[in-house]
Amino acid sequence: MKDKALISIIIPVFNEENNVWLAYKAVTEVFETLKDQYQYEIIFTDNHSTDNTFVELQKVTVQDERVRVVRYNRNYGFNKSLLTGYRLARGACAIQLDCDLQDPPSLFPEFLRHWEEGCDVVVGIRKKREEGVILQNMRKAFYRFLNRISEDNLIVDAGDFRLVDRSILNQLCDLYDANPYVRGLVSSLATNIAGIPYERDVRLHDQSKFPFFKLVGLAVSGIINHSTLPLRLASITGFITAFITFFMAGGYLIGRLFFELDWPAGFATQIILILFGISLNAIFLGIIGEYLRKIYQQSHQRPITIIEKSINITSDTKGGAQYNDKIKNKTAA
Numbered sequence: 001m002k003d004k005a006l007i008s009i010i011i012p013v014f015n016e017e018n019n020v021w022l023a024y025k026a027v028t029e030v031f032e033t034l035k036d037q038y039q040y041e042i043i044f045t046d047n048h049s050t051d052n053t054f055v056e057l058q059k060v061t062v063q064d065e066r067v068r069v070v071r072y073n074r075n076y077g078f079n080k081s082l083l084t085g086y087r088l089a090r091g092a093c094a095i096q097l098d099c100d101l102q103d104p105p106s107l108f109p110e111f112l113r114h115w116e117e118g119c120d121v122v123v124g125i126r127k128k129r130e131e132g133v134i135l136q137n138m139r140k141a142f143y144r145f146l147n148r149i150s151e152d153n154l155i156v157d158a159g160d161f162r163l164v165d166r167s168i169l170n171q172l173c174d175l176y177d178a179n180p181y182v183r184g185l186v187s188s189l190a191t192n193i194a195g196i197p198y199e200r201d202v203r204l205h206d207q208s209k210f211p212f213f214k215l216v217g218l219a220v221s222g223i224i225n226h227s228t229l230p231l232r233l234a235s236i237t238g239f240i241t242a243f244i245t246f247f248m249a250g251g252y253l254i255g256r257l258f259f260e261l262d263w264p265a266g267f268a269t270q271i272i273l274i275l276f277g278i279s280l281n282a283i284f285l286g287i288i289g290e291y292l293r294k295i296y297q298q299s300h301q302r303p304i305t306i307i308e309k310s311i312n313i314t315s316d317t318k319g320g321a322q323y324n325d326k327i328k329n330k331t332a333a
Contacts (some may be wrong), residue, residue: 008091014047020056046071073308103161109162121190124161142228
């Protein structure tokens with residue numbers, strides 16, 4: 001067993017009581033076919049579920065000691081939950097899987113084959129999603145826009161279904177990001193990425209935990225974390241607006257002083273221009289505020305997550321012993 005590489009499977013959960021056992025069985029079935037090559041562990045990160053998810057996870061750990069569970073003291077959001085899972089991973093690589101099984105565990109062997117060939121990141125590229133046409137097109141447009149403006153190497157149409165090598169897991173333990181966008185972080189650290197196209201399956205139970213406005217929040221986080229373009233656009237637009245205003249004011253003065261033009265009353269025009277200027281200021285102050293908020297939160301160096309309960313998590317694997325100041329843990333009895 002010591003000669004077999006350990007593979008960590010990271011499964012973030014929130015109110016997934018109906019999917020926990022299905023996800024566990026799907027993973028074990030795949031690794032049953034790979035038992036001569038690999039050993040594995042499954043890490044469930046419970047983002048403070050309000051249903052019986054943690055109860056079901058406890059039952060799974062009783063049956064299989066390879067299953068490790070942490071429950072946070074509150075909901076920290078998907079990205080922080082996932083980053084903590086990566087830090088808890090002990091394997092030579094880690095594969096992130098959604099508990100609803102829309103991403104098929106049957107692709108694990110293909111992921112591992114590319115990893116064995118030298119890739120440090122392997123991602124699933126979604127060919128089709130079970131959602132509305134408008135939302136699909138919005139996703140595609142956003143991924144392409146983010147890839148265009150990002151300073152990192154992002155793969156278009158790639159989701160969170162990915163394999164990450166130990167070398168990158170170690171780097172994720174070393175960095176501190178108060179508001180991580182894990183998809184972008186992994187891409188920025190990767191040196192050899194492979195993509196595997198696949199069709200996403202239908203969600204079997206419960207509802208998606210990412211309604212439209214949460215998706216918008218993730219999109220904003222992705223842009224701000226991986227591009228300074230919004231700040232540059234604010235500056236450029238400000239200069240353009242100032243130039244146009246200066247040009248119009250100059251034209252008005254020349255007309256009045258040298259040509260004695262009698263300009264008609266322009267109350268409506270003035271109001272529109274004033275409101276337009278106020279709107280621009282509000283938009284760009286908001287953009288600057290988002291960046292300042294990130295800096296403010298980053299400077300406090302607060303824990304990314306606080307673990308309320310854990311099962312099968314030993315003292316030397318709480319996100320890495322050197323990171324115990326970032327992850328507080330109370331082991332479940």
